[in-house]
Amino acid sequence: MNILLLEPTELNAEGRGVISGPRADHIRTVLALGPGDELRAGLIDGPLGQVTVESLDDHGVVLRCDSLLATGTRPPVCRVDLLLALPRPKVLGRLWSQLSCLGVRRVMLCNAARVERYYFDSHVLEPSTVRKRLLDGLSQAGDTRVPQVDVHRSFKKLVEDDLGRARSGEVRLLTDVTAAGPAPPIRKALEDLPGDARVLLAVGPEGGWVDFERALLQEHGFVRVSLGERTLRSDLACIVALSLVHETLREAGR
């Protein structure tokens, strides 16, 4: 836990945060803080800053949050969205915190020919599970903005109706390990991007997209990119592709 994340509902009318459970235990036992000590904190989907321990006991911790509320700054909005063919539950379960730790604005999970139906019934898609794991990653990364997550049972509807054509300043990338023929690296595909560009990154299922899916994505502005010659499992492909996109945006000063 690099920052303590507070739900807005945990603030009382006087701007005090009252927490219990694992975060309070962490403050007491791992950080070993006492009254008057400061720690880095963030209000979920709000500002980042410092809070001060006012009092603490076995039941919980009371934090003074006036400075956080008055002078905290909001972290920047992430410029990267992810379209991900729904991975196996075990894989997705581990991926949530890694995605929010790396930084992503929105995660669209979608069906694909090589996605098994039962993946959609997993508890790792339950909103409370998803949110808890996303918060873990944000707390690690020092961010407060919870990625938006939506699940799409129809790949075709998602791409044709919801995504439609790329907007100006939006770059759509398709990492496709099984696609024949050479594709440029991510850096090349992001050259000459406008300063306010957004990136939408599509990562396929284990076994890759089928031809129909690949063609539909390409018709809707997705450009194939290569992650190298090694075939990565889809969770690793997500992490690697996100790293490379972020690094390229960072270097370009965006």
Next chain:
Amino acid sequence: MNILLLEPTELNAEGRGVISGPRADHIRTVLALGPGDELRAGLIDGPLGQVTVESLDDHGVVLRCDSLLATGTRPPVCRVDLLLALPRPKVLGRLWSQLSCLGVRRVMLCNAARVERYYFDSHVLEPSTVRKRLLDGLSQAGDTRVPQVDVHRSFKKLVEDDLGRARSGEVRLLTDVTAAGPAPPIRKALEDLPGDARVLLAVGPEGGWVDFERALLQEHGFVRVSLGERTLRSDLACIVALSLVHETLREAGR
């Protein structure tokens, strides 16, 4: 399983591979291959190529490997070594296959001030467990070269005696999320690298290196690099840093 990996001991005198267990089951049930069918395979620490199913039943699969042995090609040696402060067993357990999937020549696991003693007693350091998981990653990536793994109880001895000074053409990088002050991105630190360069990448423990460790690494030629402003857990830092190193080497055509 993108390639079938065979132990040299699984080849008989006539160049036939005889396998049973999960790999044989995979060939029968997932790939649904029959006699005469070919599949992509590799001999561990040897060539990559094609093998042919000769016969199969519930007990196992017999493969003709003469073409693999005669015309298979050895994958290139990876140019990246990793020095990693021993992570928590649960984290390390997941990391093995990701490391070998991304590609690393050698993994040096070491002690550090913020590594807990009990991490060294975990079964995820047992050679048979390590090898099995490394092979999983290689089989996914399509590589045959098993990374060398060694465990070092003394950080100081490893750095001072074993690593010593950087050799010509070796670049040493230190990802250190907690270090004060700006550090260049990995790409910048790898500029103007000779064609046969090697990279040794050091990734610290949860909570980072302590000052002594950081200073000792820097004295021995490690250059600080930044992975951005978000604080990544050490396994994610490994994956991100390896991705960026590989991408930079790949782009430079090395």
